[in-house]
Amino acid sequence: MAQQETNSQQAQPQEPAKPRKPWFGTPTAILILGLLVWVLALAAAGGATVANHMLLQDATFTDEPTRIAFNYLVYFPSTLLAVLGVGIVVLAAVRWGVYGRDAVGVPDHRGQQEVVDLLKQVNQRLLISEAAKRIAYREQDLQALRHTIQMDVERGQFDAALVLVGELAQTYGYREEAETFREQIAVARSAEQDAKISESLARLDEILARHDFDRAGREAAKIQRLYPESERVRDVTRRVREARERYKMQLEREFLEAAEREDITQAMNVLKTMDKYLSEAEAAPLRETARGVIGKQRDNLGVQFKIAVQDKEWTAAVRVGEQIIREFPNTRMAEEVRAMIDLLRERAAGQQAVQATP
Template sequence: MEDSNKSRDVWLMILFALLLLAGLAVLVLGVREAIGQGEYVTLGLGLLAVTIPASLYALAGSKSGTGDMGLYIQEQNRLLKSINDRMLISDQAKRIAFRQKDRDALREAIIEDLRQEDYDAAMALVNEMADEYGYREEAEQFRQQIIDVQAKKREVMIQKAVARIDELCERKDWDLAKHEVSRLQRLYPDYPTIDELPQRVAKAVNKHKLDIERQFLEAAERDDVDAAMELIKEMDKYLTPEEAAPFLETARGVVGKKRQNLGVRFKMAVQDRDWIDGVRVGEQIIKEFPNSMMAKEVREMLDTLRERAASQRAAMAGGQKA
């Protein structure tokens, strides 16, 4: 019986020795990973793998001759519990040691996202800093910084868009200005400055209408018929029938004078045998007063006038060569 116990103890010690060697191999690997990669999991496992077999090996050797296996098992359990407690303490110490490192890494990642203007990613890291790591005060500071940066950037973009709308209004490109306003309303529906833009464009349109009306009345008053006629065409784009009503009488007078002036110029060109000018004035009469009796008379003469104008040009060209 005693020989059997000795044989068992020998085999146990051999087993513990093999486990110890394996633990040493894991420990060496863990040291390399800790130095090269900053990973400490394998190192912890290696320490555990070395400590347990070494302790059991020594304990088994001291108990090999007593036969007190009950006490031997109790001491093994106590040793394992002690090792487990040490590992728990070691893990906690490791978490404390790397707490600041994790915090610094998280902070650097947030700052980098802000530099890249990736505000959604930065805000996700801020939430992680508050919820998972418990750095709520610092997370709140970052959160406010992100909100402020986004607000400032949005303000700059809106200012540029408003300046473009003003430029479009200066160019009288009302359709494009209104399109730009609609785009901004979709992007920033709750922004006070955007809410004022439709009225801004409407005010610019109304000012342009008033300017046209004033310029028309001034041109008519000084008998600048050509300018007044151009302004009538411009007014027709903006004024409703109700808005145009006060200007109808003046406009009729301007149109009448314009037609009369063109008629006089046409007759003088024909009388002076200035066929080239006669064709030009006649075509203008047909274009601006297509349904008038005067336009009908000009059409009947226009083919003949064009032939004479062509001959006149040829004669003028021959004279220049001579």
């Protein structure tokens, strides 16, 4: 029986003893070696200091170059040991940080492969965890997605909302609900566009009311560029052109009516305005009437000027004279007024000063 137990114990495989790692190759041992080298450097520096002190007391070494050379010689071993100690400590720190405190030599490729395998396992577990989270929080994600789509529609960010609608259809499979959202977005976008078009057309009407037809033409072209598919803006250019034609016809009618009732002032005002809108061909039928009105206006101004001068109403004379020069600069009457205007201004200033005196 004892023999069988002995045989069974001999048959069992013995676990191989783990080899002991050499301690002298570890970062700890290298660090201690560096500290020892520093201790030797300190001891050598102390000995060099003593030797240097003895040299200074020796009267035979009076030559300065000799003393300098001796100093360099006695401190060289301590300096070399200090530099060597720094290198050893840096080496120990690097090995400690890269391979660990007890590492000996450089880790083999088997250790690196084990690390890679471990990282792959962690990555697979993370992927499984993310998939599980997505399944667990599916309803919450859908609610958040729907809420975000609604908020984008309310803020007018329709393109961003359409991107999320595509996510709802492709990722989660809610295609019918995605189509409902697309219809809602289309309606909201159309309503917003109609509001913007109405605002642009109202702004165009304001410009037309001021008879600024050049600016109105630019505004109409801009509206057509912004909303090329809208039926409401298709005829805005024609609208501006027709408004311009109506205004020109209105000016012609007002001019002829003022000339017929011999309202020369009104006729001249309308004539100045017409000059901005009528071409030479359009103004040709009105040329004779305009000449008559202009002649009467010139004559009226000449009469007013003479009466003001005769009555010594110098302020009125200056005002009428400046109007003659401004409206009829190339006439003989304008030349006569220019010759008198400076004197008239002096007299008008004196008259005003007298009137202002209490």
